[in-house]
Amino acid sequence: MIETIETDAGTARITWRGAPKARLVLAVSHGAGGGVEARDLQALAEALPAHGVTVALVEQPWRVAGKKVAPAPKTLDVGWRGVWPALAGPGLPVIAGGRSAGARVACRTATELGATAVLALSFPLHPPGRPEKSRADELLGAGVPTLVVQGGNDPFGRPEEFPRGAYELVEVPYGDHGFAVPKRAPLDQDRALEIVTDGVTQWSASLR
Secondary structure, three states, X not given: OXXXXXXXXXXXXXXXXXXXXXXXXXXXXXXXXXXXXXXXXXXXXXXXXXHOEEEEEEEOHHHHOOOOOOOOXXXXXXXXXXXXXXXXXXXXXXXXXXXXXXXXXXXXXXXXXXXXXXEEEOOXXXXXXXXXXXXXXXXXXXXXXXXXXXXXXXXXXXXXXXXXXXXXXXXXXXXXXXXXXXXXXXXOHHHHHHHHHHHHHHHXXXXX
């Protein structure tokens, strides 16, 4: 089911993948360089409903409007806040999630919106080659149970670069910022995505 939502940042869109017996909603938004067609978001939407998790793929207003460049972080937060009532509408606990810039939005707004947990896919810990420009404070300030899923070769922050904190981290070996793995890697693309979906499935099952 596709639902359009009017927000103060423009029209957003939610694609729902319902679970037969839902106990949680996982709401995930895309990054600044792509949409909800991202391989990891699609894999989660396929895998999680069988485990009692309804998946809501959230398209920010700038993507719905066909723009190619994401707006400022504050505007992304406005769009996310605007869709939240629809995400919470089923009356189930909601995991706020996203990839890259979407993960930052989820972390920044989780406590304010009453999210049960945060799923941060490819959290952009810093711009490539600029480790001094850390965004760790956003991740560490989420204030709710948090899972980071990070590629082992992510130029925006490799797993070993992440500071200690009250979150869990699943590494996708050899994965880049989009969880793509080189052809020479000892695991193929399907296995890389299985690591993502298995990690999120197990973590979501532990949430109460």
